[in-house]
Amino acid sequence: MFLQVQNLTKKFNHKTVVKNINLSIKKGDLVAFLGPNGAGKSTTINMLIGIIQPTEGRISLNGFTPQEKVYRQKIGVVFQESILDDDLTVRQNLMIRRGLYPHLSRNLDYWIEKFALQKIIDQKYRTLSGGQKRRVDIVRALLHEPEVLFLDEPTTGLDIQTRELIWQVLNELRREMNLTIILTTHYLEEAEEADFVYVIDHGEIIASDSVENLKCKYAQNRLTMKVRSKNVQLPGKYQYQWDGNKISISVSTSDCLEILSQLSDQIVSFDYRQGNMDDIFLNLTGREVE
Numbered sequence: 001m002f003l004q005v006q007n008l009t010k011k012f013n014h015k016t017v018v019k020n021i022n023l024s025i026k027k028g029d030l031v032a033f034l035g036p037n038g039a040g041k042s043t044t045i046n047m048l049i050g051i052i053q054p055t056e057g058r059i060s061l062n063g064f065t066p067q068e069k070v071y072r073q074k075i076g077v078v079f080q081e082s083i084l085d086d087d088l089t090v091r092q093n094l095m096i097r098r099g100l101y102p103h104l105s106r107n108l109d110y111w112i113e114k115f116a117l118q119k120i121i122d123q124k125y126r127t128l129s130g131g132q133k134r135r136v137d138i139v140r141a142l143l144h145e146p147e148v149l150f151l152d153e154p155t156t157g158l159d160i161q162t163r164e165l166i167w168q169v170l171n172e173l174r175r176e177m178n179l180t181i182i183l184t185t186h187y188l189e190e191a192e193e194a195d196f197v198y199v200i201d202h203g204e205i206i207a208s209d210s211v212e213n214l215k216c217k218y219a220q221n222r223l224t225m226k227v228r229s230k231n232v233q234l235p236g237k238y239q240y241q242w243d244g245n246k247i248s249i250s251v252s253t254s255d256c257l258e259i260l261s262q263l264s265d266q267i268v269s270f271d272y273r274q275g276n277m278d279d280i281f282l283n284l285t286g287r288e289v290e
């Protein structure tokens with residue numbers, strides 16, 4: 001496995017905030033850590049990027065540990081809070097960073113164009129909007145062409161257009177560079193895009209699977225129909241729940257269409273709701289993601 005984490009634990013004083021976490025991450029995957037505030041996502045990321053020492057456990061990226069320089073060169077990090085210099089322009093900030101890495105295949109112009117920074121490149125960092133800052137932060141993290149990009153809540157507070165631009169470019173980079181992306185989020189839509197999701201609550205992984213399998217287990221699509229009479233003839237292969245004249249069933253979209261067409265003259269009204277990440281979290285913990 002590309003990034004392998006075994007029994008990762010972090011205690012602050014006597015409080016365990018990350019408990020025995022195991023991760024197996026494939027190269028090129030987009031992996032999401034989904035969980036509410038205080039679940040331990042940032043602490044986990046901080047151990048993976050080597051700025052916090054685990055209390056216990058092992059981390060290996062292609063055989064390298066976070067203490068090794070090679071490991072640090074293979075990763076790029078976008079923190080929740082920016083680490084760029086407010087008083088320098090975007091170009092100055094990025095040039096300083098790029099100067100640390102003499103042998104790179106992509107020049108600064110490549111990144112300026114990719115993240116549409118042309119209009120703001122000579123503006124001081126402090127004068128940028130939240131979305132513009134975030135695009136520059138991501139470029140800073142990618143300049144040295146890492147193999148893994150860590151994003152700690154990458155699009156919190158950003159407008160939908162900026163979010164879309166960021167994800168469009170990151171998806172291009174996944175194809176071009178086989179970039180692995182690991183992100184923390186409470187944004188359910190962001191986790192929906194992931195190849196693999198670790199649901200974290202109170203420092204523990206409470207589920208880990210593809211979005212498809214998580215949905216299948218914890219967030220099934222549901223068809224609810226109001227029918228004319230309780231004597232309606234229903235296809236035999238489903239489990240129906242009755243509530244007065246209302247019937248509800250967990251079904252796939254294609255089965256839903258079949259049922260609706262079979263019963264079309266019996267149905268007064270219906271509602272079909274796709275299972276989503278909210279349902280997954282709710283079913284696993286009994287709570288909403290805050």
Ligand SMILES: Nc1ncnc2c1ncn2[C@@H]1O[C@H](COP(=O)(O)OP(=O)(O)OP(=O)(O)O)[C@@H](O)[C@H]1O
Pocket residue numbers: 012017035036037038039040041042043044184
């Ligand atoms: N340096 C520290 N010392 C003591 N406790 C800490 C420290 N850093 C984090 N914690 C605690 O660890 C727990 C997990 O915090 P963490 O920031 O990892 O959660 P999170 O899932 O990233 O939350 P958020 O989504 O709000 O960023 C919290 O209870 C937090 O107060």
